[in-house]
Amino acid sequence: MTGLRERRLGLVIAGLALAGLLISIYLTLTKLSGTLPVCGPLGGCETVDASQWSEILGIPTAAFGILYSAVAGVLGLAWWRNGDRRALLAAYAMGLAGLLVEAFLVYLQLFVIHAVCVWCAAYGATVILGWLVVVLALRRSPA
């Protein structure tokens, strides 16, 4: 049984997921209301938000982020509370998929849309860091 100390990483996973959840909710709401996200001096949100990639079959792309982050958060909490390694393994697989999709989205922003949205980048950071923490937690918890 893994100790509570190791399982604290579950809280880190859940915290990153919560940050991702808030960002994706914000981006989804702005998309649905037809307003533009507050972008700061960097710009780029407008271009990314207006691009065809900001929707998938009429659903805002960010809405999928809400689903992803919610599940990641639940898995992180499950690991922290119960030490159930299956939660960690599920988070690993999901995180790997999320990481690769995120890499594709970054590619789109850099080379297809030619604009980087700072909110999307921040969301991507929560996905990548979340997955790295899952990997760390797996290494610390013996099978």
Added chain:
Amino acid sequence: MTRRTPTPPTSRRTRRAAQRTARQAARERELARSRGGWNLPGSPLVWLSVAGVAVAAVIVGVLLFVNRPANAQAINAPILTSPPELVSGRTLGKADAPVTIDVWADFQCPGCGQFTRLVAPQIVDNYVTPGKAKIVYHDYAFLGQESVDAAVAARCAEQQGKFWAYHDYLFANQSGENQGAFSRDRLLQIAAAVDLDKTAFTSCLDDPATLQAVQAETQQGYQQGITGTPTIYVNGVKQDSYDYPTVSASIDAALGTGSPSPSTSGATPTPSPSPTPAGSPTPSGS
């Protein structure tokens, strides 16, 4: 008789080597244990990694498919079409209709697409067909090359009396901005779909005068204060919004009826009759 020895390694050196090997194996076992799930293969991590990569590949595949270039997509036929008996150049409706609705639009603008698909059909049913109003289309091609190309193509369709049919097709085939939805190939395909003479259409596309006409009208719209599309004028009065309640209330006011039309959903205040912008009232289309 010879004596048999069942355990051959007896020398001290051999025993030490065996102990060393055993210690090393134990160390490796310990190391693997301390690594958690990393003693591959047989670990669920292998399968989970494969599953993760596969899921990502499917998601990226779906993304690429739904966003494939418009060129690869078939031409959509419009769901609602403008009534051909009311068509006259870029005007839709009877010439003596008391109310004129000037629509300034860009064929790539999503709001113009919404107006054409959702609002204009109601206006046509309730006001244009009964002879109360006529719609005049104006170019405000400001969203890039394909906006200009589409506007040029629609004017070429007008030369063959098919402006509105072509207009309906363009709005039914919007897909992003300047991403190939209105490439020359697609514009020719739409021309074929509305049954235009290809030779005349192509030579019109290449005629610099058509392009100049689009640019001149866009410039005119800019000079009269249009900053976005669609911009709607009802008898020269600029509308605050392009939704049906707003526009129909203005038409009713212009007609002097004041009563909402049958399909008005929700009351929206009539825009106060503000002074018309410089250059208004807008001229009728060609």
